[in-house]
Amino acid sequence: MATGLFEPFRQPVRGLVWAMSALFAQPVAKAVPPIAALLDRPPAGPLTAYRRGRPIDLTLDHDQALKFENAVRAMAAPHCE
Structure with missing residues (x-):
């Protein structure tokens, strides 16, 4: 949004x-x-994302999900001590 x-x-x-x-x-x-x-009619899925009104595919394979988890943990680790 232009804010x-x-x-x-x-x-x-x-x-x-x-x-x-x-x-x-x-x-x-x-x-x-x-x-x-979207607030009036929430999507049925537990996790959804949209770009310009169109749903974005959030399907990850196991390896992608593991890489993402490791990256988030590495970024958060210095702040969780």
């Missing part, structure tokens, strides 16, 4: 965030209705 997220940053980060927002963000009036529809 003005870039405003608190200093340059050059502010310019980069603004450019990414201009390229990829949607106006709030366009982004909210699909979210509201």
Whole structure:
């Protein structure tokens, strides 16, 4: 969503965030209705993801899931001591 997220940053980060927002963000009036529809009619699956109103396939094989778990554990380990 185009939320003005870039405003608190200093340059050059502010310019980069603004450019990414201009390229990829949607106006709030366009982004909210699909979210509201999902809240009104939640998906049946236990874990779902959408990109621009279309479901994203979240199927992982065992090896991919294990790599993901190990990466998350490695990132979290320094913060869990």
